[in-house]
Amino acid sequence: MDIRSQISMVFHLDKCIGCHTCSIACKNIWTDRKGTEYMWWNNVETKPGTGFPTRWEDQDKYKGGWELVDGELKLKSTSKSKTITNIFHNPTMPTMDDYYEPWSYKYKDLFDAPAGDDQPTAKPISMVTGDYMDIEAGPNWDDDLSGSPIYAENDINLDVLSDEQRDQLFAIERLMMFYFPRICNHCVNPSCVASCPSGALYKRGEDGIVLLDQERCRAWRSCISACPYKKTYYNWNTGKSEKCILCFPRIETGQAPACFHSCVGRIRYLGVLLYDADKIEETAKHPDHELVDAQREMILDPFDENVIREAKKNGISESTLKAAQESPVYKFVKEWGIALPPHVEYRTLPMLFYVPPMLPVMSAQEGDSVRSINEEYFPDFDKARVPIKYLASMFGGGNESHLRYVLKKQSAIRAYRRALTVGDIDVLEAEKALVEADCNPEEADKIYKLTSLCTFEDRFVIPPSHREEAIEMMKDPLEHKQEVGFGFNDSPERGM
Amino acid sequence: MDQFKHILDTFFFAIFPYVTIFTFFMVTIQRYRSKAYTYSSLSSQFLENKQHFWGMVPFHYGIISVLLAHFIWFLVPETVLWWNSIPVRLYVMEVGMFIFGLMTFIGLLNIILRRRNNALAKIVTSKADWVVLGFLTVQVVTGLYTAYFYRWGSSWFAASLTPYLWSVIKFSPDLTYITAMPFMVKAHIVSAYSIILLFPFTRLVHALVVPNPYLWRKSQVVRWNWNRKTIRNPKNNS
Numbered sequence: 108m109d110i111r112s113q114i115s116m117v118f119h120l121d122k123c124i125g126c127h128t129c130s131i132a133c134k135n136i137w138t139d140r141k142g143t144e145y146m147w148w149n150n151v152e153t154k155p156g157t158g159f160p161t162r163w164e165d166q167d168k169y170k171g172g173w174e175l176v177d178g179e180l181k182l183k184s185t186s187k188s189k190t191i192t193n194i195f196h197n198p199t200m201p202t203m204d205d206y207y208e209p210w211s212y213k214y215k216d217l218f219d220a221p222a223g224d225d226q227p228t229a230k231p232i233s234m235v236t237g238d239y240m241d242i243e244a245g246p247n248w249d250d251d252l253s254g255s256p257i258y259a260e261n262d263i264n265l266d267v268l269s270d271e272q273r274d275q276l277f278a279i280e281r282l283m284m285f286y287f288p289r290i291c292n293h294c295v296n297p298s299c300v301a302s303c304p305s306g307a308l309y310k311r312g313e314d315g316i317v318l319l320d321q322e323r324c325r326a327w328r329s330c331i332s333a334c335p336y337k338k339t340y341y342n343w344n345t346g347k348s349e350k351c352i353l354c355f356p357r358i359e360t361g362q363a364p365a366c367f368h369s370c371v372g373r374i375r376y377l378g379v380l381l382y383d384a385d386k387i388e389e390t391a392k393h394p395d396h397e398l399v400d401a402q403r404e405m406i407l408d409p410f411d412e413n414v415i416r417e418a419k420k421n422g423i424s425e426s427t428l429k430a431a432q433e434s435p436v437y438k439f440v441k442e443w444g445i446a447l448p449p450h451v452e453y454r455t456l457p458m459l460f461y462v463p464p465m466l467p468v469m470s471a472q473e474g475d476s477v478r479s480i481n482e483e484y485f486p487d488f489d490k491a492r493v494p495i496k497y498l499a500s501m502f503g504g505g506n507e508s509h510l511r512y513v514l515k516k517q518s519a520i521r522a523y524r525r526a527l528t529v530g531d532i533d534v535l536e537a538e539k540a541l542v543e544a545d546c547n548p549e550e551a552d553k554i555y556k557l558t559s560l561c562t563f564e565d566r567f568v569i570p571p572s573h574r575e576e577a578i579e580m581m582k583d584p585l586e587h588k589q590e591v592g593f594g595f596n597d598s599p600e601r602g603m
Numbered sequence: 604m605d606q607f608k609h610i611l612d613t614f615f616f617a618i619f620p621y622v623t624i625f626t627f628f629m630v631t632i633q634r635y636r637s638k639a640y641t642y643s644s645l646s647s648q649f650l651e652n653k654q655h656f657w658g659m660v661p662f663h664y665g666i667i668s669v670l671l672a673h674f675i676w677f678l679v680p681e682t683v684l685w686w687n688s689i690p691v692r693l694y695v696m697e698v699g700m701f702i703f704g705l706m707t708f709i710g711l712l713n714i715i716l717r718r719r720n721n722a723l724a725k726i727v728t729s730k731a732d733w734v735v736l737g738f739l740t741v742q743v744v745t746g747l748y749t750a751y752f753y754r755w756g757s758s759w760f761a762a763s764l765t766p767y768l769w770s771v772i773k774f775s776p777d778l779t780y781i782t783a784m785p786f787m788v789k790a791h792i793v794s795a796y797s798i799i800l801l802f803p804f805t806r807l808v809h810a811l812v813v814p815n816p817y818l819w820r821k822s823q824v825v826r827w828n829w830n831r832k833t834i835r836n837p838k839n840n841s
């Protein structure tokens with residue numbers, strides 16, 4: 108056993124209101140520099156939709172992630188030998204057209220325009236060339252299903268549906284959508300890391316955050332293709348790739364990452380998971396429909412004596428173990444089994460999990476009135492507006508049983524809460540439904556509380572980073588104390 | 604006149620090489636130590652991806668092959684002469700290298716046109732880039748001219764330029780073979796030294812940080828901020 112600790116995340120999709128506050132918080136802190144304007148380390152997509160960059164989930168085009176070839180894990184986009192040819196021209200690299208050309212407006216014209224009959228306008232200018240430009244696309248052009256004939260219908264997850272199911276999905280009275288906020292998943296088997304010829308990308312041993320060493324990056328661009336989630340970005344100005352850093356300077360000082368902290372819907376949870384690093388490869392080799400279970404299997408019980416002993420042997424501190432025991436992520440993923448990894452079939456073993464949405468509501472329009480499809484409160488999910496197959500394509504590696512399990516449990520808890528608070532459902536019947544959904548009143552209570560009444564402290568259980576101990580290994584901490592802040596003196600200037 | 608020529612030859616073939624090589628080592632090492640951040644291929648594929656292929660690929664395949672050939676001629680001249688002693692083999696070598704040279708030239712041309720004509724590629728084109736592309740063009744054109752008009756380069760390189768280069772390396776430059784060389788050959792050599800001089804100051808440094816360890820490293824990279832076997836080991840706390 109080689110136990111490691113990983114800062115992991117859960118996003119509860121039923122709670123996301125699609126406000127993009129997270130994206131803006133991130134942008135203002137990290138990607139407000141020349142060359143990064145187009146990057147959205149955190150972005151929020153509307154599903155169905157093509158996302159950002161356009162159709163990022165289409166791995167026939169971008170070749171992200173891993174594939175199983177004769178029982179071996181292979182990167183789709185590159186390999187040791189292919190690097191030699193791909194390095195000069197990367198055939199699967201997304202370019203600015205796949206994202207968008209960032210722009211601003213010439214606001215000055217609003218003030219300087221001479222008096223006239225018309226209102227002055229602020230014309231858009233490209234943030235790359237500085238010239239006037241026509242805006243053709245943006246990072247969330249398909250927000251709230253706008254332009255759905257172009258965007259939503261080209262969602263690659265719809266490929267698993269029959270034509271009839273597809274048509275129904277876009278019939279106006281059945282229209283459905285939900286939000287899908289995304290950051291780097293800080294994967295356990297990251298393909299970005301495995302693809303980098305320079306070894307610039309790495310996973311931090313002590314907390315699993317995946318970082319990109321700016322001093323080592325040489326703009327070989329392998330990671331851009333290899334990350335199936337398109338969460339490494341190329342800075343065209345500095346000639347370096349960049350990615351989400353999970354706000355590690357905030358985490359190290361006990362604060363939640365900016366997108367978590369600012370999340371209006373409070374959909375985000377952060378905590379420690381312990382996993383067995385010896386099992387990574389074996390786990391990632393399972394067939395698609397077993398991957399969710401296999402990944403859960405890899406995650407260890409922080410209360411298990413044996414796990415605690417082995418973890419300590421590996422240098423994991425008491426405080427981290429305590430955080431692991433209180434981790435909201437552990438509860439959602441392992442205890443309750445209601446958070447699922449996104450596109451687990453890419454085999455990077457993402458450590459960001461999603462509670463899939465129950466919404467849109469199970470109702471349809473009939474004439475002028477809205478009718479609930481299911482008169483009971485225990486719905487039949489195969490009749491839901493959003494086809495289970497579609498959700499399974501996003502969150503189950505194609506395995507619908509996980510989605511059924513999660514949705515059933517969630518709806519049973521809703522009915523149970525309704526029985527308790529509104530009282531128009533028989534409590535006994537609700538409890539029976541809970542049991543059928545592999546739940547019980549106690550667990551239902553806990554899930555309800557962590558979902559609806561969660562405080563900051565409930566949502567973010569951040570272990571101390573013990574940077575002081577790390578320094579002790581290398582030099583006198585008192586000496587170091589006086590030097591802190593003088594680490595990196597260079598400004599990130601583009602090379603000649 | 605002869606004396607002037609002699610001074611020029613001495614400068615370009617006996618002094619200039621040391622200036623360039625010395626600068627090359629001093630500045631690339633210093634730049635790596637103090638400004639590693641600036642070591643990058645500065646790819647512009649993100650901004651322009653259509654002409655990109657037709658420039659980068661032929662250029663790099665071409666120049667790397669030609670450079671490699673030059674190294675071989677320089678390191679094992681006897682073997683090269685032995686290989687060339689059979690005409691068919693000589694023709695294969697010469698025609699092959701000429702094709703790689705042409706590839707380099709075509710790639711270079713496409714790189715230059717791309718940087719001149721594409722608005723986005725222009726944004727990330729610096730003056731240093733133009734200097735590099737200029738010198739590379741001179742290098743490739745003089746090289747192709749030499750190969751075409753003064754046959755068979757691979758043989759006489761091994762016979763006359765290799766001894767000269769070795770004499771430079773041994774700090775006793777011997778210009779016997781050089782002085783009689785035609786202008787184009789001399790231009791080719793001087794331009795080569797100039798490019799060595801340009802290396803530390805331009806994007807050319809990317810060729811020095813070729814990521815060969817990738818071929819043998821493990822695919823996943825984990826960095827520890829502490830030694831996990833000893834950090835909380837009670838034995839160390841006594």
Ligand code: HEM
Binds near residue numbers: 195196644645647663
């Ligand atoms: C040895 C292995 C080499 C590798 C892996 C390599 C790789 C690269 C890469 C990735 C780029 C950026 C391409 C882009 O814009 O996307 C580049 C550009 C360039 N390389 Fe290399 N290179 C190598 C050797 C060389 C050599 C030996 C030279 C010439 C002496 C050279 C000259 C150039 C030049 C001039 C450019 C800029 C092209 C432009 O203006 O767009 N490279 N190289």
Ligand code: SF4
Binds near residue numbers: 292293299
């Ligand atoms: S999601 Fe993050 S860790 Fe995973 S492959 Fe992409 S960039 Fe790497």
Ligand code: SF4
Binds near residue numbers: 124129
């Ligand atoms: S801030 Fe929270 S609620 Fe708003 S879009 Fe982002 S994830 Fe959703």
